[in-house]
Amino acid sequence: MATDTSVPAATQPRRTTDDDLAAGLDALETPIETAHTSAWAAAWRAIWPVLAALGAILVVWQVAYQLELKPPYALPSPADTWQTLLGTIQDGSAWRAVTLSVQRAAVGFAMSVVVGVAIGVSLAASPLLRRAFGPIITGLQSLPSVAWVPAAIIWFQLTDATMYAVILLGAVPSIVNGLLAGTDQVPPLYLRVGQVLGATGWTRIRFVLLPAALPGFLGGLKQGWAFAWRSLMAAELIVQTGLGTGLGQILDLGRVTSDMSLVIASIGLIFLVGIVIELVVFAPLERHVLHSRGLTGQASSR
Numbered sequence: 014m015a016t017d018t019s020v021p022a023a024t025q026p027r028r029t030t031d032d033d034l035a036a037g038l039d040a041l042e043t044p045i046e047t048a049h050t051s052a053w054a055a056a057w058r059a060i061w062p063v064l065a066a067l068g069a070i071l072v073v074w075q076v077a078y079q080l081e082l083k084p085p086y087a088l089p090s091p092a093d094t095w096q097t098l099l100g101t102i103q104d105g106s107a108w109r110a111v112t113l114s115v116q117r118a119a120v121g122f123a124m125s126v127v128v129g130v131a132i133g134v135s136l137a138a139s140p141l142l143r144r145a146f147g148p149i150i151t152g153l154q155s156l157p158s159v160a161w162v163p164a165a166i167i168w169f170q171l172t173d174a175t176m177y178a179v180i181l182l183g184a185v186p187s188i189v190n191g192l193l194a195g196t197d198q199v200p201p202l203y204l205r206v207g208q209v210l211g212a213t214g215w216t217r218i219r220f221v222l223l224p225a226a227l228p229g230f231l232g233g234l235k236q237g238w239a240f241a242w243r244s245l246m247a248a249e250l251i252v253q254t255g256l257g258t259g260l261g262q263i264l265d266l267g268r269v270t271s272d273m274s275l276v277i278a279s280i281g282l283i284f285l286v287g288i289v290i291e292l293v294v295f296a297p298l299e300r301h302v303l304h305s306r307g308l309t310g311q312a313s314s315r
Contacts, residue, residue, distance in 0.1 A: 017056060036141070038245070048093075050088070056145070057200075057246035059292055059296065060292070063288060063292075064233065070176060071091050073216070074091055075090065075091055078090045078091070083166025086271070086273060089273050089275070089277065092302070093274050094274045094277045094278055094281075096201050096274075097274035097275055097277075098270055098278040098281065098282075099291070101263070101275075101278060105260070107262065107278075107282060108265075109258070110258055110259050110260045110263050110282070111260060111282060111286060113257045113258070113259045114245060114246075114259040114261070114286070115176070115286060116242055117173065117176055117180075117245055117259065118180065118238075118242050118245045118287055120177065121176065121180030121181060121184070121244075121245065122178045122237065122241040123182065124177065124180075124181060124239055125180060125181050125185050125188055125237060126186035126188060127183050128236070129184070129185045129186075129187075129188030129189045129191075129192065129233075130188070130192060132150075132185065132189050133188065133189040133190075133191075133192030133193055134192070135224075136150075136193060137192065137193055137196040143193070146204070150189050150190060151186070151190065152230045153182070153185075153186040153233070154186035154187055154190060154240075154259045157247075158179055158182065158183035158231065158240065158243060158247050158248075159245075159247040159312045161178070161179050161183070161250075162175070162179055162247060162248055162251045162252065164198045165178040165179050165182075165248070166251075166252065170253055173254065174311035175248060175252050176245055176248040176249065176252060179240045179247065179248040180244045180245055180248070181242045182244070183240045183241060183243065183244030184237040184238070184240045184241035184244065185237075186235050187233060187236040187237040187239075187240045188234065188236075188242075189233075190232060190233060191228065191229070191230055191231075191233005191236060191237065192231055192233055193227050194232070194233060195226030195227065195228070195229030195230035195232075195233065196229075197229075198226065198228075198229045199225040199226050220263055224263075228302055228303065231298065231299050231302060235269055235291075235295050238295070239287075239291065242283075242287060243288075244259065245259070246260065246261040246264070246283060247261070248261070249262050249264075249265075250264060250265050253265075256303070260279055260282055260283050260286075262284075263275070263279045264276060264279035264280065264283070266309045267279055276278040285288065
């Protein structure tokens with residue numbers, strides 16, 4: 014008697030039809046919906062790791078003070094430093110210094126972005142210029158910003174122009190290299206499509222190259238701001254102008270008067286400004302750019 018060896022229809026693999034393929038392609042084009050979180054929840058998720066790290070630092074600092082690893086005049090307690098910081102806040106000197114330094118850094122950084130983008134676009138558009146000036150830009154990026162302070166003083170005397178010159182020389186190379194790195198990551202297909210659509214010259218750079226390079230360019234902007242802020246602090250430590258006292262000059266005042274509490278308080282304010290700029294400016298900008306390109310998962314994990 015013959016045995017039926019046929020495979021049941023339910024266990025046979027189903028052939029993919031054109032409708033299945035179309036449905037799958039439609040699913041790929043469907044935007045990914047993510048759970049909506051409130052602004053406060055997102056802010057807390059970004060801030061609490063920083064607060065935990067600062068708490069750990071304070072604990073280590075207090076232990077070092079209790080063990081007297083350094084004399085009290087060289088290593089004051091967190092409480093003494095906090096009292097000094099409160100004093101600068103109450104008399105308004107801390108606020109005036111932070112405002113002046115952030116204003117100087119913002120103006121210098123804005124000028125650096127304009128100059129850096131102009132140079133970066135020129136190098137990206139001309140392979141010959143990039144081969145000629147690329148190594149020079151990289152060498153300038155590795156040069157400490159404080160090395161430019163004596164030259165800037167000779168060029169511009171003891172004025173704010175000296176500080177802006179140091180910021181430019183410190184930040185522009187990072188911005189240029191960041192832009193070049195972003196353009197190197199642009200898929201060649203984008204450029205070919207732009208060429209087919211008639212985008213040439215500045216139109217190609219404005220509407221194809223720069224928007225496609227923006228995610229990679231953000232890293233260069235963040236690094237450029239870091240160099241601008243550090244360059245300004247180096248300039249304020251050395252340049253004493255009559256146009257106002259910045260954070261670097263308060264830091265130098267603590268050194269001159271051997272007031273370690275003021276030195277640490279100034280370092281804390283400089284550090285705090287860096288954290289605030291990252292959380293308030295660059296982190297939201299990065300999330301927006303990644304989200305606009307469909308990279309929601311990467312943006313939400315940062």
